[in-house]
Amino acid sequence: MRQRPGLALIAALLLLQAPMGRAALASPAQLVGTYVWRLNERWFGGFSGLELSEDGTRFVVLSDRGNYASGRFTRNAAGAITGATLGPRHPVVDRRGRVLPRWKADSEGLAIAPDGRMYISFEGVQRVLEYDRRGGAAKILPRHPDFKNMPLNGSLEPLAIDRQGALYTLPERDPKDGPLKLYRFSHGKWSQSFTLPREGEFLPVGADFGPDGKFYLLERRFAGVVGFASRVRRFSLGPQGPGPGETLFQSRLGAHDNLEGLAVWRDTAGHIRLTMVSDDNFSLFQRTELVDYVVTE
Template sequence: MSFGSSDEARRFGGFSGIEVSEDGSRFWALSDRAALAEGRLIRNEHGTLTGLEVQQHKRLTDPDGHLVGGYESDAEGLARRENGRFYVSFEGYHRIWTWRGDDIMQGGEAAWMPRHPDFKTLQNNSALEALAIDAEGALYTLPERSGSYSTPFPIYRYAEGRWEKVGAVERQGEWLPVGADFDDKGRFTLLWRHFTGYGFSSRITRHEMKGDVWPARVLYETGPLTHGNLEGLSLWRDGTGQLRAVMVSDDNFKSYQRSEIVEVTLSD
């Protein structure tokens, strides 16, 4: 489902994170130029996604009250608590900021989250790409790159005021993790992408959170050019009990790429 070709849509390209309401009716999409779009997902009588309506769009405001810009604006991961508090991870200057729900769309200032010492050592333009919150309110993140093909991606958990490394996921060739979420059964789920040279492939995996490297099960996978550069992931369950994954693509503000929201069903 495309964001379209209007001036508003072009301004809000580069989508890298998404959150969807529990009933699948609303969305919040994060641009990697530090802007947030909020709107409505339009569905037909069968619940199939047929369109969307962007109702608000705001530039994010930093802890000093300024609009986020320049090197600090590379926003990548988005997570939202049930109470409406938002968290955003950045990969230019490796950090996570948080906003209250009412504030983020009204120009409210960000607040700093503590940083794990490892965050300072992450690769430029490949850092905290994915962000998720579990049912207990703990925050999870991981970098887009692990450092080598043989090195797993480390997973960091924030709870009770501190970060700790709690596990890792295996690296498989050129596949890179770009989005994360927990489903309503508490299962950690990742969105991956693989650039083949002429298009993007996408993959969704579910992980058992045990051991040093968390085992994976592939739930969804596409070949190149099926979708655009899918980067954000949000999970919800519909009224029939079907688990659904909503993903958003990053067009990098390029005319030959596309911004779209994609929804697929996943097995339990």
């Protein structure tokens, strides 16, 4: 999701000038490190989707302007990112292999199946595209009837795939108040049977299934000139729906930039790791930030 430029610029200026302090309140997940990622390429930025390999080193990153690329992270002994090598850019294409026009290319969520199939969710024209291989033509998944009523700049952002190959998504902004509606795509159709509890003013922007099989939800709160706060909650999804949510961390306002992409993995010590990337809105006053947390239960 894009923030209104004026507010975003002011917030970013204050964010850069403000002391960081502790990144998060006391919580099961603790900050490991942050890395400001810079690359002198016009397409670079606006990252809203992130997928990682099992060891947290190889990645695919998605921009909200219809581009994606793969690469590799370097990490220090603590597991914090210290560098990133990025491969060539690939444009998101339609079912005929043509580059998407800008008005149809607001790509937000990214999920990659074990067999390499790639899925991308979109705002604007609310849909999910499937790719049998990277660089190949798209397949348009059927749409749930609710999708057409979602806000243009607040619809399908988080996207995750479970071990059985089912996709999960939810809108950033629901036209109605109440619990967060969770949509599931399996056996060729969408269903909306489950909800997640809504807590406070946070909005869902990213999601992933961890190696523990649980559903992790990245949420963001935008507080105008004060900046952004981020939160990750974890849920067990069973046949009867999600269990009680657990807040793994909630950052202080201004601690991080506009975190939108989430990838969950397990380190060699057996700890769950949360790696996130920020959408800099292609602003000179914001930054592309990579953030690592470790769940220290």
